[in-house]
Each structure stands twice: as structure tokens, then as C-alpha cells.
Amino acid sequence: MIDEYDEKTVSRWLEDGGDRTKTEILDALLRKKEVPPPALTKNGGRRVMKTLCNEANIEIDGEYLKPHGGRRRLGHELYASGKPEYAQQALRHQSIETTHEAYSDIKNEDVANVIDDVVGSD
Incomplete structure (x- = not known):
């Protein structure tokens, strides 16, 4: 080899x-020579994510470069776009209730927006 x-x-x-x-x-x-690469370390993964974000002109904020932060962001985007079932599947939550709990801040924001719309229309 x-x-x-x-x-x-x-x-x-x-x-x-x-x-x-x-x-x-x-x-x-x-x-x-078919030499397998070494396993990707956590810091190596962060470097790859940082490089990809820089190349795509994506601003990095806080936990975004951590693997769990990326997972949470995906769940947030799916849930916020009205697809909680997809968020559940992507995040591998056993129940939709777990997904609803994890993203209750989005649900609360939606409720607040609806209340504002109702109150504002009077």
C-alpha cells in the first residue's frame, strides 16, 4: 500500500x-491506491461545514457549525415551513409530540401572530 x-x-x-x-x-x-481516509473528527466536520458555508456565503452564528446545531436547524426549517411530520422523520423522533415539544417556540410564535392579526383587524 x-x-x-x-x-x-x-x-x-x-x-x-x-x-x-x-x-x-x-x-x-x-x-x-485505494487507501481509505481516516475517520472524520468533530473538528474536521466543523472545518468542512465552515468551508462549505464560506463558499456558499452563509453567515455562521453560534451553534450552527456544531453537528447538533445543524440538526436543530434542519428541524426548525422543516417545522417552520409547516411540515412537522417531515421534521419528525428527519430528526427520527419517535412521536410527533416530541417534535412539537422541541419546536414549541415556533408554535407559540404562530399563535402570537394569529392573535395579533385578530386583534389588529378590529
Whole structure:
């Protein structure tokens, strides 16, 4: 496997890599030699999320880059868009009541908006 290649050989591959970055060259080499990548760490996952957010011009706020924060955001978006059953399925809640509890702030906000609409129309 990759252990068979000494530092001199790897250095030559890096030099012959053209305009590609070292990471791109090494990634291609590891794929070619079918060397599995190491497991993704929590910090590695956050780096990937941060890179993707930067590339997509998404502002990062607080817990967003934490895995649970991303999960909560997905649930929030589904629930707020009127699809609590999808939120339940995506979050793997056993019951819809669990999902309703988790996002009761959205329900309370909806109720407040309806009250404001009713009171404001008088």
C-alpha cells in the first residue's frame, strides 16, 4: 500500500503535480491506491461545514457549525415551513409530540401572530 512509497517518491509526485495543491495530489494518490481516509473528527466536520458555508456565503452564528446545531436547524426549517411530520422523520423522533415539544417556540410564535392579526383587524 502507501507505506511502500518513501519520502523521495512522494516528493517527486508532489513536484510533478502541476498546478494542483498538495492536498489534491495526495488525495488523488490515496484514491488511486485505494487507501481509505481516516475517520472524520468533530473538528474536521466543523472545518468542512465552515468551508462549505464560506463558499456558499452563509453567515455562521453560534451553534450552527456544531453537528447538533445543524440538526436543530434542519428541524426548525422543516417545522417552520409547516411540515412537522417531515421534521419528525428527519430528526427520527419517535412521536410527533416530541417534535412539537422541541419546536414549541415556533408554535407559540404562530399563535402570537394569529392573535395579533385578530386583534389588529378590529
